[in-house]
Amino acid sequence: MPTSNTVIIGIAGASGSGKSSFSDALLHEFGSAQITILREDSYYKDQTHLAMEERVKTNYDHPDAFDHDLLLTQLQQALQGEPVNVPVYDYKLHTRAAEVQPLPACKIIILEGILIFTDARLRNLMHTRIYMDTPLDVCLLRRLQRDVNERGRTLDSVLEQYQATVRPMFMKYINPSKEHAHLIVPGGARNRVAIDLVRARLREML
Numbered sequence: 198m199p200t201s202n203t204v205i206i207g208i209a210g211a212s213g214s215g216k217s218s219f220s221d222a223l224l225h226e227f228g229s230a231q232i233t234i235l236r237e238d239s240y241y242k243d244q245t246h247l248a249m250e251e252r253v254k255t256n257y258d259h260p261d262a263f264d265h266d267l268l269l270t271q272l273q274q275a276l277q278g279e280p281v282n283v284p285v286y287d288y289k290l291h292t293r294a295a296e297v298q299p300l301p302a303c304k305i306i307i308l309e310g311i312l313i314f315t316d317a318r319l320r321n322l323m324h325t326r327i328y329m330d331t332p333l334d335v336c337l338l339r340r341l342q343r344d345v346n347e348r349g350r351t352l353d354s355v356l357e358q359y360q361a362t363v364r365p366m367f368m369k370y371i372n373p374s375k376e377h378a379h380l381i382v383p384g385g386a387r388n389r390v391a392i393d394l395v396r397a398r399l400r401e402m403l
């Protein structure tokens with residue numbers, strides 16, 4: 198458990214389950230002066246040393262794809278009130294961008310990502326753990342649309358990656374990590390009751 202005044206809320210779930218949308222809904226309720234969102238995706242390992250053909254072959258749904266050590270260090274710095282420069286990830290180039298993004302100092306940090314509950318060091322820093330429990334077919338359809346429209350992917354590449362790594366890693370790592378959740382949310386970011394419940398809990402903390 199964190200010892201500072203800052204509180205970390207973890208939101209995990211499959212890719213396309215609505216983690217970002219749920220986090221954004223909470224940010225919308227409270228505003229950026231009180232809540233900031235930190236995305237596990239920002240901590241994908243730098244791959245500038247690899248050729249593009251190697252980068253596309255990476256398993257991005259395995260815990261080893263992330264630099265959780267850096268994420269942990271930066272969360273601890275944020276809890277101590279120290280300035281934090283978050284890496285910026287580029288999904289089209291599959292690597293870290295040159296720039297960094299300062300993390301605003303806030304009372305509540307929402308940490309969202311597919312594998313954040315698989316690491317006990319991260320879990321132990323989270324005051325509340327929420328799991329987005331959205332059916333996998335719905336997740337795939339959303340991901341397909343998003344990856345083609347926003348992440349520079351083709352239909353074939355999304356389906357190939359889904360079968361090769363996304364679904365198997367969900368079964369092996371993400372779905373079992375649900376056992377660490379305090380709250381399991383069906384229906385994603387449109388679950389108004391869940392947003393209201395979490396909002397009430399966050400309001401108590403502020």
Ligand SMILES: Nc1ncnc2c1ncn2[C@@H]1O[C@H](COP(=O)(O)OP(=O)(O)O)[C@@H](O)[C@H]1O
Binds near residue numbers: 384
């Ligand atoms: N309840 C919903 N209904 C329809 N589309 C949604 C819903 N929640 C999220 N989406 C869309 O699905 C895509 C993936 O959602 P997102 O919140 O980014 O998921 P995650 O962060 O878990 O990958 C986004 O394009 C988002 O706009």
Ligand SMILES: Nc1ccn([C@@H]2O[C@H](COP(=O)(O)O)[C@@H](O)[C@H]2O)c(=O)n1
Binds near residue numbers: 311
């Ligand atoms: N270069 C990359 C890096 C990550 N991914 C996929 O992103 C998913 C996690 O992000 P969400 O916003 O969907 O939770 C994960 O499932 C990776 O497969 C990628 O395709 N390419």
